Amino acid sequence: xKNAIIPVVLAGGIGSRLWPLSRQxxxxxxxxxxxxxxxxxxxxxRCEDECFSDAILVCNEQHRFIASSQCQQxxxxxxxxxxxxxxxxxxxxxxxxxxxxxxxGLDTPLLVMPADHHIDNFELLxxxxxxxxxxxxxxxLITFAIEPNTAHCGYGYIRRGAKIxxxxxxxxxxxxxxxxxxxxxxxxxxxxxxxNSGMFLFTPRAYLAELARFAxxxxxxxxxxxxFTGDLGFTRADNNVLKSCPSNSIDYAxxxxxxxxxxxxxxxxxxxxxxxxxxxxxxxxxxQGNNLxxxxxxxxxxKNLFNSESGHTIAALGVRDLAIIHTHDATLVADKNxxxxxxxxxKLLAVKHGDKLLHHQAMYRPWGSYQVLVEGIGFxxxxxxxxxxxxxxxxxxxxxxxHWVVVSGVADISIxxxxxxxxxxxxxxxxxxxxxxxxxxxxxxxxxxxxxxxxILDEADIERFDDQYGRS
Numbered sequence: 001x002k003n004a005i006i007p008v009v010l011a012g013g014i015g016s017r018l019w020p021l022s023r024q025x026x027x028x029x030x031x032x033x034x035x036x037x038x039x040x041x042x043x044x045x046r047c048e049d050e051c052f053s054d055a056i057l058v059c060n061e062q063h064r065f066i067a068s069s070q071c072q073q074x075x076x077x078x079x080x081x082x083x084x085x086x087x088x089x090x091x092x093x094x095x096x097x098x099x100x101x102x103x104x105g106l107d108t109p110l111l112v113m114p115a116d117h118h119i120d121n122f123e124l125l126x127x128x129x130x131x132x133x134x135x136x137x138x139x140x141l142i143t144f145a146i147e148p149n150t151a152h153c154g155y156g157y158i159r160r161g162a163k164i165x166x167x168x169x170x171x172x173x174x175x176x177x178x179x180x181x182x183x184x185x186x187x188x189x190x191x192x193x194x195x196n197s198g199m200f201l202f203t204p205r206a207y208l209a210e211l212a213r214f215a216x217x218x219x220x221x222x223x224x225x226x227x228f229t230g231d232l233g234f235t236r237a238d239n240n241v242l243k244s245c246p247s248n249s250i251d252y253a254x255x256x257x258x259x260x261x262x263x264x265x266x267x268x269x270x271x272x273x274x275x276x277x278x279x280x281x282x283x284x285x286x287x288q289g290n291n292l293x294x295x296x297x298x299x300x301x302x303k304n305l306f307n308s309e310s311g312h313t314i315a316a317l318g319v320r321d322l323a324i325i326h327t328h329d330a331t332l333v334a335d336k337n338x339x340x341x342x343x344x345x346x347k348l349l350a351v352k353h354g355d356k357l358l359h360h361q362a363m364y365r366p367w368g369s370y371q372v373l374v375e376g377i378g379f380x381x382x383x384x385x386x387x388x389x390x391x392x393x394x395x396x397x398x399x400x401x402x403h404w405v406v407v408s409g410v411a412d413i414s415i416x417x418x419x420x421x422x423x424x425x426x427x428x429x430x431x432x433x434x435x436x437x438x439x440x441x442x443x444x445x446x447x448x449x450x451x452x453x454x455x456i457l458d459e460a461d462i463e464r465f466d467d468q469y470g471r472s
Contacts, residue, residue, distance in 0.1 A: 004133060005201070006079075006108050007047040007055040008097045011040055011067060011115035012087045017275040017342055019357065020330040021307065026360035029116035030066050033273060034282055037074065040067065040115040044076045046122045051129060053108070054079035056100065057115075058093045061085050064234055065364040069387070085239040090198075091253040092218055092245050095211055096237060098204035099226035109136045110207070112200040112250075118271040118282055125199075125266055131167040132201045132264055140262045141210060142169065142201040143255060145194030147267045151184035154274060156196040156251070158263050169262040175251060194265045198272070200250065210260060215253040221245040232366065232469060276323045276339050280305040305336065309361075328361045366469040367392055368445070380457045386411075386446040391439035393467035400454030400461060402430040404438070409446035412439045435465060 015028030022028035029040045037045070047055050057078040059067045064083055071078060082096055094112055101108060111129075119125075125144060132142045145158045156178055161171035175196065179187060187193035212219040225241035255261050271282045283291035288302035296306045297315040306314045308326040316324065323339060325332040330353075334342065350357055362371045367390030373381045386392070386409075394414070404411070405427040413420050413428060415436045422428060430436050432454065440446035464471065 002050050003053040004051050004109065005111050005129065006053050006101060006106075008094065008110045008112045009040070009043055009047075009055050009057045009078075009115050010090060010093050010112065011057060011059040011063070012084060012093055013114070013116055014087075015116060016346060016357075017339075018273075018279070019342070019346060020325060020327045020332055023356075023360045024358045025062070026066065026362065027063070027116075028273065029114075030063065030070060033279060034118050038070055039118065039273065041070050041074050041076075043113060043115045043117070044071065044078075045074060046113075046119065047111075049123075049126055051126060052111070056080045056082060056097045056110075058082045058084065058097055059115075060087060061239075063364075065366050068233060069364060069369070080235045081233065082235050082237070085242055088242070088245050088247040090250045091211065091215060091248045092222055092242070094200075094250055095208060095218060095222040096226070096242075098207050099222055100228060100235070101204045102208075103226065103228065107203050107205050109133055109201055109203050112202075114198050114272070116273055117198070118273055120269045122268070124268055128168055128264060128266060129201070131169055135164065135167060135169055135262055136202050136206065139206045139209075139260065140169075140202070141206060141255065141258065141260055142262050142264055143172070144197050144199040144201070144268075145263050145265045146197050146270045147265050148188055148193065148195050151181060151188045152195065153178060153181050153184050154278075155272070157184075157187055157193045158196050160192050160194065160263055160265065164262060169264045172255075172261045172263050175256045194263065195270075196251070197268070197270060206260075207254075210254045210258050214257050215246070215248060217246050218248060218253060275342070276305055276325070276334070277336055280323070280336070303336070330356050365392075366390075366471075367440075370450075373449075375457070378453060378455070378457075380452040382450040382452070384446075384448050384450050386438065386440040386448075388440060388443050388445065390446075391468055392437060393462075393464045393469075393471060394435060394437040395462050395464050396433060396435045397454075397461045398432060398463070399456035400452050401432055402436075403451040403453075404428050404430070405449045405451075407447040407449060409440060409444050409448075410442045411446055411448060412441055413437070437466075 011029050013027055014024055015022035018028045030038050032038050055078045061083045080100055157176040159173040161173040163170050225237040227238050229236050271278050273279055285291055290304045293306050295308050295313050300318045301316045303321050305323045308314050312326055314324055321336045323334045323336050362369050368385045368387040370382045370384045373383055406422045406424055408424050411422045415430055416434045
């Protein structure tokens with residue numbers, strides 16, 4: 001079964017129920033919520049078994065450099081990093097991957113997985129793939145379901161029908177929306193219902209045929225958009241066509257309407273990390289039920305979730321069932337039993353502090369990333385990381401001066417035509433109006449501190465003259 005399956009990893013979500021950790025500029029799939037690796041990285045590493053060929057990663061255009069950087073960090077090279085100009089839900093995203101595979105002259109089964117789920121016994125799914133592949137090659141669409149261990153109200157359910165001969169799969173009787181607690185308890189007691197995991201297996205042709213049957217507008221739009229081009233390691237379709245594509249999930253567009261769907265229930269240790277209660281359930285805990293964290297000091301407190309950025313300590317006294325989430329610019333304090341109302345709180349936040357929903361501390365660029373450490377009237381301090389072979393554009397600023405101090409690595413710098421090389425503890429000054437550039441031509445990352453001073457300190461005060469990444 002070597003290279004018998006192409007993984008398709010969908011990384012287009014926003015994860016707003018994990019605010020303030022997850023923001024539009026840095027969604028949850030790129031965060032290390034349950035270990036040292038991000039959820040995306042953990043998902044890609046699950047695809048290292050020999051049954052898989054190189055993965056296809058589908059993500060939003062604005063997250064392309066984050067996704068590329070995280071792939072490089074774990075030495076994973078997707079066969080394609082497909083970009084969407086804006087999220088259109090799962091049905092178009094999967095169709096884009098299916099069209100790409102067909103254009104490579106293949107009809108290899110696709111294993112579709114969200115990038116933001118946590119699974120710690122994925123080998124169980126791999127062991128059951130032969131049955132699913134057999135049915136997929138017969139034109140079936142296979143959905144993997146999770147055998148429930150609780151009456152969970154936050155997941156959709158699938159009711160199993162008759163067992164399919166010579167396999168561990170079943171016909172699908174019905175898809176069910178998220179139920180009430182009483183209904184979920186009845187589902188659990190019946191033994192016929194499983195949680196809908198959002199993972200699927202099918203051939204590209206079978207999927208596109210069902211899409212054309214049940215959602216022809218999406219199918220036609222993706223077919224027209226599938227004129228793929230590449231640049232900087234990314235693969236793009238026709239963005240103008242994609243922007244007009246209807247938005248819909250694979251469940252609503254196809255699975256709930258097609259009679260050609262089979263379900264394979266699995267006893268996976270699975271969590272969709274859909275919110276802070278889900279996150280708390282998957283964390284290691286102390287004897288009082290608090291998640292373990294090196295940055296917390298607790299007394300008479302139990303069943304709490306604490307999360308803070310490195311260097312910030314949370315001290316809690318006499319609290320129970322709270323989620324306390326601290327980031328560089330926002331702190332959430334919530335009763336864990338009321339976290340379902342977080343979207344309503346974020347609507348209020350959007351009125352007063354809408355930028356807090358968008359931006360994250362680290363900003364990713366094709367050359368690396370930067371992080372604003374502190375800012376005030378007339379000054380801003382950044383930590384800049386330039387990847388190996390990364391180069392900032394040749395540019396100038398009319399309203400600010402910059403001081404660069406190298407922390408580690410080697411900086412190749414040009415200021416007003418004067419070329420210099422700086423190493424750790426060395427610095428330079430760039431006056432307003434001076435044309436300058438910064439590059440890292442060495443194998444190790446370059447880390448420096450930038451101190452900006454002036455009347456205008458935003459990114460609009462950049463006049464580019466040359467850029468190897470094609471930015472204007």
